[in-house]
Amino acid sequence: MSFYSGSCACGQVNYSISAKPYFTQACHCKDCKKSTGSSYVIHSMIHEDDFSIDGEVESTDLPTGSGAGQRAYFCTKCGVYIYCKYKIAEPEKRIALRTKTLNDHNRFPPQAHIFVKDKDPWINLDGIKNCFDAMYDRDTVWPKDSLKALRERAN
Ligand SMILES: [Zn+2]
Numbered sequence: 001m002s003f004y005s006g007s008c009a010c011g012q013v014n015y016s017i018s019a020k021p022y023f024t025q026a027c028h029c030k031d032c033k034k035s036t037g038s039s040y041v042i043h044s045m046i047h048e049d050d051f052s053i054d055g056e057v058e059s060t061d062l063p064t065g066s067g068a069g070q071r072a073y074f075c076t077k078c079g080v081y082i083y084c085k086y087k088i089a090e091p092e093k094r095i096a097l098r099t100k101t102l103n104d105h106n107r108f109p110p111q112a113h114i115f116v117k118d119k120d121p122w123i124n125l126d127g128i129k130n131c132f133d134a135m136y137d138r139d140t141v142w143p144k145d146s147l148k149a150l151r152e153r154a155n
């Protein structure tokens with residue numbers, strides 16, 4: 001079994017995931033710029049049951065590039081945003097973990113870049129595959145084993 005751990009910046013919140021993420025992606029949309037205070041977010045998609053968290057978090061609803069919205073979870077002490085639940089992913093019990101809160105921060109590089117239409121002009125993605133103006137069709141972009149794992153657990 002794979003096992004990866006992470007934390008917020010102050011260390012009050014620690015978590016672990018017990019499986020490799022389904023998919024990791026960078027989002028350049030304007031909402032992600034606001035919520036990170038940076039150029040893009042990197043999210044790893046995981047199943048809720050593979051995620052265990054220690055420490056106190058608070059949550060709030062935030063907008064998303066897709067328009068559907070998300071509930072974001074923050075450390076109550078340092079305010080670092082650890083993960084979110086996209087409204088559209090709820091039936092699959094899929095959550096989006098902020099990849100760079102993992103202790104091994106280079107473990108899961110982005111496999112796609114989305115909302116590239118809002119990308120900062122000084123970021124150069126030439127030659128990077130899986131760049132999309134907005135969202136992509138998951139069935140054609142995600143690896144087959146990830147789609148299979150997602151579907152097996154959706155029922
Ligand atoms: Zn913290």
Ligand SMILES: [Zn+2]
Pocket residue numbers: 027028029030031032033064065115
């Ligand atoms: Zn975004």
